[in-house]
Amino acid sequence: MGSYHIDLIDQKILSFLVKNARMPFLEIARECGVSGAAIHQRVKRLETNGVITGSRLLVKPQALGLNVCAFVSISLSESTKYAEVIANLKKIPEIVECHFVTGRHAILAKLFCLDNDHLMQVLLNTVQKIPYIQSTDTMISLDEPIERQVWVKEFKSTSLSGKD
Numbered sequence: 001m002g003s004y005h006i007d008l009i010d011q012k013i014l015s016f017l018v019k020n021a022r023m024p025f026l027e028i029a030r031e032c033g034v035s036g037a038a039i040h041q042r043v044k045r046l047e048t049n050g051v052i053t054g055s056r057l058l059v060k061p062q063a064l065g066l067n068v069c070a071f072v073s074i075s076l077s078e079s080t081k082y083a084e085v086i087a088n089l090k091k092i093p094e095i096v097e098c099h100f101v102t103g104r105h106a107i108l109a110k111l112f113c114l115d116n117d118h119l120m121q122v123l124l125n126t127v128q129k130i131p132y133i134q135s136t137d138t139m140i141s142l143d144e145p146i147e148r149q150v151w152v153k154e155f156k157s158t159s160l161s162g163k164d
Contacts (some may be wrong), residue, residue, distance in 0.1 A: 004049040006055035009034065013042055014051070015152040021055040066112035067120050069141040074133055081132035082106065088130040094122050107139065116140075 006014075009032050025162050032039065046052045061069065076085060082100065089095055089109060094132040098108035109127075113131040121140070128136060 004051065006046075006051065010042060010046060010051075011153055013039060014046070016093055017043075017052070017055075020150050023115065050065055061112045065114055065144075068113040068115055069144065070119055071111045071139045071141065072111065072123070072127065073137040073139075074107040074109060074127070075104065075135045075137075076106045077132050077134040078107060085130055085132050089127070089148075092122065092126050094118075 012032050013028055016023050016031065017150060025043070026036045029036045029039045051059040074085070076082065085107070086098065089098055089107070092111070094113055095109050100106065101108045101109045111119075111122065113122060119140075122135060123138060123144065127133065129139075
């Protein structure tokens, strides 16, 4: 990403797009007090500079019958085998996120399963059979009261162009 500077208008654009990636550029332009072409150019620049890395369609896991969300902390027997373990974890479709973390465990994985039996099968028959995984500790999510991709500072002013 380098030394790209995000100004107030860029931050406002990002705050709208994070909430709704399908928000029309003209609507964002009205809120920012600039032209639609300026918004288009700024979004392109944000993409080119790696600030925006894409957009996704979000699907509620429960709509697909994936009723169990779990977080699995993974300890490794050999920390130098991290890349090999990650390569194997990538093959498990139920795993939707994976983080290298500090603390007692090396890896934190988020996964979705149909039910507790499915979760148990994934843990016993796939995750725990991966070489160099020493142990796992699983937490099941009971609720997700906050769900957002990233926090972007919001601005109260309806115009950032200085033409108020």
